[in-house]
Amino acid sequence: MHADRTNRTVLIVLALVLLAAGGLGAAASFGLFGSEIQRRSLTDHVVADYAGRNGTWFWPVVAVAALLLVLLCLRWLLVILFSTDRAGDLEVQAEGAGRTRLSTAAVTRAVTDEIESYRGVSSADARMIGHADDLTLVVTATVEDTADLPALRERIESEALAHARAALDDPELPIQLDLTVATGQSARVQ
Structure with a gap:
């Protein structure tokens, strides 16, 4: 439910x-x-x-x-x-190699760490939602206002997200990428 x-x-x-x-x-x-x-x-x-x-x-x-x-x-x-829509551990099967349990937290942490290492990214967060047969990777990154957004988006998609798809052995893995531009001023709500 x-x-x-x-x-x-x-x-x-x-x-x-x-x-x-x-x-x-x-x-x-x-x-x-x-x-x-x-x-x-x-x-x-x-x-x-x-x-x-x-x-x-x-x-x-x-x-x-x-x-x-x-x-x-x-x-x-x-x-x-x-309740949570987060996915649990995944079983990755390689031909003739048996089964391996892959923690979704490990995948999302690797994606987050990789994206946060890119120049222009202030912070990143990732989570896997859905069931093992219907996963979606949701990635949110906060980027500096001076960053080249098209180049940064292309890098995230071609490197970090491609690595996640390869790790999960799912080249068609649906991914939702949200980029937020952080301005120099911090807004404070009271």
Whole structure:
């Protein structure tokens, strides 16, 4: 379960339920369900009367529903806090040589170190996302404003990213490269 997709789905469903409840309340206040409901006070205790008449089964059902809601909320929070789209270790297979486990952290660290060694690069960060059969390398580099961006981009693509593709034995590895130009002034937000 991907946290962003789940968050959007749950929030859209919640918004639709609340919108429907608000629409029904507005419709009742305008008399669309009859004048009796329009004149009824919000504190008429219709639900309390119903719960009082059916108390033997009503409150246990409410308790079970509340428990299910709590469990769903806990699962949602755990997914948000502990889910990640980062890839785990990879198995690289060479013909006749057996299997080798390659840490994605080692690959991303090597890419980061190589890019940071280039003139004009202030800092770099890389991460592998996806599953072993559908990886994407995401690289972010902050470059100085005096750097030759086209030449630096070409060097990053032809050297560091080519080395990563070679190390993973995947010449078609999708790579997202984001270059950010750092200005001489640092912006401070308060």
